[in-house]
Amino acid sequence: MSQQTSIPATYMRGGTSKGVFFRLEDLPVEAQQPGEYRDSLLLRVIGSPDPYGKHTDGMGGATSSTSKTVILSKSDREDCDVNYLFGQVAIDRPIIDWSGNCGNLTAAVGVFAIQQGLVDASRLKGDNVTVRIWQQNIQKVILAKIQLREGQAVELGDFELDGVTFPAAEVEVTFMSPADAGNNVLPTGNPVxxxxxxxxxxxxxxxxxxxxxxxxxxxxxxxxxxxxxxxxxxxxxxxxxxxxxxxxxxxxxxxxxxxxxxxxxxxxxxxxxxxxxxxxxxxxxxxxxxxxxxxxxxxxxxxxxxxxxxxxxxxxxxxxxxxxxxxxxxxxxxxxxxxxxxxxxxxxxxxxxxxxxxxSVTMSRSARTLMKGHVYIPPV
Incomplete structure (x- = not known):
């Protein structure tokens, strides 16, 4: 173990996806900025590229739904609680695509943000809280309504989501103004x-x-x-x-x-x-x-x-x-x-x-913590 880097991480399901979640401040200093080192480190976390297509030597699940990484930090925006950066990891190529968002994992972002103290404690009162998320990849605000019990996120419940085997607590996710800023929603101007x-x-x-x-x-x-x-x-x-x-x-x-x-x-x-x-x-x-x-x-x-x-x-x-x-x-x-x-x-x-x-667009998802601890990375 002494030859590997140990990084605090949480493995979470959000909607019909799974990913490895990190606090930005927990990553090695060099990986706290975008670049080749961050990508190399996260590729190794997932186990990509894998010519066998199995992710045997990593945390990935060898599908697009389970080869995902998330980096969160407290937001400095007045209208948001947390910054959410998403990386889609290719399975058979050394590529992480940072160009888009994962809507499914957004449900888990709200839960993780509460667990990690990224949402001000003064807001964690009552039966639910709307976590205000700044999605850094697409520069958009997303709202995740999380159920609460004694100031903690509720993860268990009876909400069923097709594509997920077991029920869990419902998370209502609202994507605010989800179209690319400055562009027509229909890029060609035509419905067809x-x-x-x-x-x-x-x-x-x-x-x-x-x-x-x-x-x-x-x-x-x-x-x-x-x-x-x-x-x-x-x-x-x-x-x-x-x-x-x-x-x-x-x-x-x-x-x-x-x-x-x-x-x-x-x-x-x-x-x-x-x-x-x-x-x-x-x-x-x-x-x-x-x-x-x-x-x-x-x-x-x-x-x-x-x-x-x-x-x-x-x-x-x-x-x-x-x-x-x-x-x-x-x-x-x-x-x-x-x-x-x-x-x-x-x-x-x-x-x-x-x-x-x-x-706006609104849908219901669910989220659950699967594992919390450390991931271990060989030198990259």
């Missing part, structure tokens, strides 16, 4: 565009930058049913390559750099009956539409929180592929089906001078 994709042809697409830049196409246009399980898509190299080509074309059309994390790509369809990965039967009447989304080159087992923000935002805007799939039956709240079940998300949008604004 014809996207030219190399080797595939022209596809109708809705592109949106709310939550996380996302490219949506119709499932049928891309050769899918819309009810596919994670295994069905991820076991097909042809399907994954097709979706990657669509993602790259979408990035170009949106005028944004293509990274492993951004943009996301998803395919949508009207409601249909299917069996979720848990064996739960989802009927046509249970959802407004179906969505399957790709994260870091693989179909997600449920839904990324940031992509859920994009889904709710787009579904609320007339003319988008998502609004069409839901047959316009969206009154600010949409329930969509994903491989693990369903999720309900509310979006407050408005049209102003021909442009769409997304004021």
């Amino acid at each position: 565009d014809e996207l030219s994709v190399e080797g595939i042809g022209s596809l109708s697409a809705t592109m949106i930058n709310s939550g996380i830049p996302t490219v949506f196409v119709n499932a049928s246009d891309a050769g899918f049913m819309g009810t596919e399980s994670q295994d069905v898509v991820n076991s097909s190299p042809e399907s994954l390559q097709k979706l990657e080509l669509i993602r790259a074309a979408g990035a170009a059309a949106m005028g944004i750099p293509l990274s492993g994390h951004i943009p996301k790509v998803a395919f949508v369809s009207p409601p249909k009956a299917y069996t979720a990965s848990s064996g739960k039967r989802i009927s046509e009447a249970d959802t407004d539409l179906l969505v399957r989304a790709v994260s870091m080159g693989k179909l997600h087992h449920a839904m990324m929180g940031t992509a859920a923000v994009a889904i709710a935002s787009a579904a609320a805007m007339p003319g988008t592929l998502l609004n069409q799939a839901a047959k316009g039956n969206v009154d600010g709240t949409v329930t969509f089906g994903h491989p693990s079940g369903t999720l309900t998300v509310g979006a407050e949008v408005e049209e102003l001078n021909g442009d769409w604004l997304v004021n």
